[in-house]
Amino acid sequence: MGGNAGLIADLIGVAVFAASGASAGVAKRLDVFGVVFVGVVAALGGGIIRDLLIGAIPPYALTHWPYIVVAVAASLLLFWFHPQFDRLRRTVLVLDAAGLGLFTATGTLLARDAGLPIVGAAIIGMITGIGGGLMRDVLTGEIPIVLRREIYAVASLFGAAVVLTLQFTEVPRAANVTITAVIVFAIRIVSLRRHWSAPTPRVAGPGDATGSEERPARTDPLQPP
Numbered sequence: 001m002g003g004n005a006g007l008i009a010d011l012i013g014v015a016v017f018a019a020s021g022a023s024a025g026v027a028k029r030l031d032v033f034g035v036v037f038v039g040v041v042a043a044l045g046g047g048i049i050r051d052l053l054i055g056a057i058p059p060y061a062l063t064h065w066p067y068i069v070v071a072v073a074a075s076l077l078l079f080w081f082h083p084q085f086d087r088l089r090r091t092v093l094v095l096d097a098a099g100l101g102l103f104t105a106t107g108t109l110l111a112r113d114a115g116l117p118i119v120g121a122a123i124i125g126m127i128t129g130i131g132g133g134l135m136r137d138v139l140t141g142e143i144p145i146v147l148r149r150e151i152y153a154v155a156s157l158f159g160a161a162v163v164l165t166l167q168f169t170e171v172p173r174a175a176n177v178t179i180t181a182v183i184v185f186a187i188r189i190v191s192l193r194r195h196w197s198a199p200t201p202r203v204a205g206p207g208d209a210t211g212s213e214e215r216p217a218r219t220d221p222l223q224p225p
Contacts, residue, residue: 009177010047011070013102014061018043018071020095021136022078027092028140032079038139039075040068043099046131050107050124054114093192096133096145100152101184104129104159105177109167118164125160126153129184151191159184 021042025035044061051059061067107128111121130146130153137144146153159180166176190196 007066009102009174010106011066013099013106014043014047014067014070015074016095017046017099017103017132017136018074019078020092020099021132022075023082023092023095024136024140024142025075026079026082030140032076035079036072036075038136039078040071041139042132042136043071043074044068044132045135046103046107046128046133049131050110050128053124053127054111054116056114094189097185097188097192098181099132100129100156100188101159101181102177103132104156104184105163105180108160108163109173109176112164112167122157122160122164125163126156129156129159151187151196155184155187155191158187 018039020039022035022039024042025038028034030038044059044067047061047067048059051057051061104125108121108125110128111124116124133152134144134146162180162183163176166179167173171179
């Protein structure tokens with residue numbers, strides 16, 4: 001995707017990830033600087049990592065003012081109007097799922113534009129999608145989602161595969177990004193609703209030779225506690 005359409009898609013991703021990061025900061029009761037800082041890092045972190053890996057130095061987001069302005073503005077809006085965003089955990093999850101899909105799609109396409117082969121582009125796309133959320137979770141003292149049993153990085157990697165497939169079939173780039181973002185968003189939300197998870201090690205209990213995993217009671221993460 002190029003031109004204005006590409007810029008708009010990127011800025012939408014920046015805005016939703018900034019709101020996601022700011023929501024996490026508000027939930028941790030950070031001050032306004034902390035909320036904005038977490039929001040900006042969440043919004044720009046994945047793209048900066050992507051640019052460093054593909055050799056686009058200095059990173060695009062740091063040399064084009066709309067990215068930083070949109071990230072700061074979205075974070076401030078979330079900070080000031082967070083009482084209207086009740087159920088902040090659900091807000092973070094939904095916004096994060098939207099940002100994951102958009103950034104995975106745009107990151108994969110930019111990696112292909114930089115000449116990376118299919119496998120490398122898929123990995124870069126996944127890193128672009130999960131990088132901001134990973135940094136957000138580290139800054140707010142949470143175990144990063146990507147390291148938990150939830151379907152997160154897998155959804156991003158699948159989205160990268162969708163991007164590459166659609167590109168091979170010559171689907172227009174704007175449609176490619178839109179379709180991929182919707183698919184990744186749907187996978188992420190459905191996996192949360194249905195409690196899909198990646199396999200985890202079995203925990204051996206007393207006298208249990210094979211081990212058994214103690215499973216906590218499942219609650220819907222998209223519903224308020």
